[in-house]
Amino acid sequence: MNKKFLSKAKQLKPQLTQTLVEIDAKKTSLNEGDSAVFDFGNHYVGSLTVQLTSAGSPQDAPALIKFKFCEIAKELDEDTSTYNGWISKSWLQEELIHVDTLPCVLKLKRRYAFRYVKIQAVGLSSKFSIVINNLTAETVTSAPESIELCGSTERESKIDKIALRTLSECMQYEFEDGPKRDKRLWLGDLRLQALTNYFTFKHNDLVKRCLYLFAGTCGKDGELSQAVFTKPKVVGDDAYMFDYSLLFIPVLQEYYEATGDRQTAEELLPIALKQLTLANANFENNVIKDSDRLGWCFLDWNLALNKQCGAQGVYIYCAKYAVKLMSALGKDTTAIENDIALKTKGAIAHFYDKEKGVFVSGKDRQVSYAANIWMCLAGVLSAAENAKVLDKVKCAENAVGLVTPYAYHYYVQALIDCGKITEARKVINNYWGAMADDGADTFYEMFDPNNPDFSAYGAKAVNSYCHAWSCTPSYFLRKYLTEN
Numbered sequence: 001m002n003k004k005f006l007s008k009a010k011q012l013k014p015q016l017t018q019t020l021v022e023i024d025a026k027k028t029s030l031n032e033g034d035s036a037v038f039d040f041g042n043h044y045v046g047s048l049t050v051q052l053t054s055a056g057s058p059q060d061a062p063a064l065i066k067f068k069f070c071e072i073a074k075e076l077d078e079d080t081s082t083y084n085g086w087i088s089k090s091w092l093q094e095e096l097i098h099v100d101t102l103p104c105v106l107k108l109k110r111r112y113a114f115r116y117v118k119i120q121a122v123g124l125s126s127k128f129s130i131v132i133n134n135l136t137a138e139t140v141t142s143a144p145e146s147i148e149l150c151g152s153t154e155r156e157s158k159i160d161k162i163a164l165r166t167l168s169e170c171m172q173y174e175f176e177d178g179p180k181r182d183k184r185l186w187l188g189d190l191r192l193q194a195l196t197n198y199f200t201f202k203h204n205d206l207v208k209r210c211l212y213l214f215a216g217t218c219g220k221d222g223e224l225s226q227a228v229f230t231k232p233k234v235v236g237d238d239a240y241m242f243d244y245s246l247l248f249i250p251v252l253q254e255y256y257e258a259t260g261d262r263q264t265a266e267e268l269l270p271i272a273l274k275q276l277t278l279a280n281a282n283f284e285n286n287v288i289k290d291s292d293r294l295g296w297c298f299l300d301w302n303l304a305l306n307k308q309c310g311a312q313g314v315y316i317y318c319a320k321y322a323v324k325l326m327s328a329l330g331k332d333t334t335a336i337e338n339d340i341a342l343k344t345k346g347a348i349a350h351f352y353d354k355e356k357g358v359f360v361s362g363k364d365r366q367v368s369y370a371a372n373i374w375m376c377l378a379g380v381l382s383a384a385e386n387a388k389v390l391d392k393v394k395c396a397e398n399a400v401g402l403v404t405p406y407a408y409h410y411y412v413q414a415l416i417d418c419g420k421i422t423e424a425r426k427v428i429n430n431y432w433g434a435m436a437d438d439g440a441d442t443f444y445e446m447f448d449p450n451n452p453d454f455s456a457y458g459a460k461a462v463n464s465y466c467h468a469w470s471c472t473p474s475y476f477l478r479k480y481l482t483e484n
């Protein structure tokens with residue numbers, strides 16, 4: 001723990017703006033077994049207060065009431081009693097509450113992410129019913145209010161609106177990955193949130209706070225955790241991912257570019273560079289070693305994906321950001337540039353399949369979008385060659401596809417980098433547009449257009465439907481796709 005860094009992070013803790021959103025429940029009356037759904041009309045993050053009374057005879061038994069909070073309408077019908085996913089069912093936003101005395105003002109103290117609230121009278125006596133008078137959500141965010149929408153068509157403006165809401169809902173005391181789950185600061189997610197933030201909310205101190213939270217919690221050897229917990233006290237996760245640790249470098253470089261805050265850049269540069277040194281231990285003859293360990297490197301939630309080639313791409317990509325940052329700070333970059341040249345050579349020799357015209361990964365020489373995207377982003381070939389690579393992947397048989405907006409972000413960026421602007425726009429309109437067509441108020445954690453029920457967790461009841469890493473259309477539209 002670096003106390004100095006953590007005290008900086010503490011000083012930057014933002015105020016949350018609270019807003020009350022009320023629904024008149026029109027005296028909805030429920031007998032035992034009945035339920036009612038209340039629609040707040042948009043996605044919110046906050047707590048809930050419900051005003052309840054009883055009707056009929058005097059209340060001769062406690063009322064046992066179930067609350068279910070849903071981000072999207074489809075979740076309302078999800079049977080969670082049979083949940084068998086591999087992450088905890090405690091993430092399901094459900095409460096079973098006894099109310100001994102009616103009338104009462106029932107405040108549910110937890111913070112939820114929701115648009116819909118389903119209230120079910122699970123246990124009452126036959127002599128009385130419960131009556132719901134009013135629901136109030138006390139919503140919270142640290143995002144500054146209202147940003148002008150951007151987009152060259154109505155559809156794009158709609159995508160922008162949803163993306164902005166996604167980001168602002170995830171802006172709390174930190175940049176959270178998602179307000180339903182895991183409600184915490186993740187490094188890979190932070191990168192995309194920060195990037196979009198510079199073009200939208202410009203809450204740059206929140207990025208700074210998050211940089212110091214990571215820097216203040218790095219392990220003894222200097223490795224940055226994949227995520228940081230801030231409650232009950234600040235602590236780094238005891239898990240590390242190859243790509244996430246490295247992505248601290250672009251986060252820092254882009255922060256410096258956006259703010260000119262040289263002091264922070266100088267102070268955190270050694271930690272950023274340390275990630276390269278540590279990552280280097282995974283290479284042999286300038287080719288990254290493959291690993292079977294689940295979660296050693298993220299890239300995407302497609303569980304079939306081999307990460308070897310993509311990981312090397314991430315390394316080179318991040319090393320180039322280190323060069324950019326060091327050059328801006330007037331430091332000598334020779335050693336890193338030499339390293340990049342060697343790793344680039346290694347990448348082409350080991351992963352590039354000349355015949356197929358694509359990069360392949362792992363001992364089975366897997367062709368995947370993710371591996372090729374990262375090799376393009378790393379720029380191991382020229383932009384013109386990258387354009388061909390991306391075309392080839394599309395035609396490749398059984399190329400492993402992408403299942404998260406996180407991975408789709410990097411796809412769009414790769415397309416833009418090799419000049420395929422029209423195609424990049426198309427991907428945004430099709431992929432994020434499909435979620436908009438699905439009725440999204442905020443964009444999802446995972447979304448596979450070919451398999452709407454997809455969940456990497458083995459059950460979609462725990463999927464998050466407001467996930468910040470999906471907010472980047474607001475970045476792309478402003479930076480590349482809309483004329484001022």
Ligand code: RAM
Pocket residue numbers: 177178181182186187188189298469
């Ligand atoms: C999910 C988290 C987060 C992401 C990790 C890899 O569990 O919600 O968004 O960074 O996966």
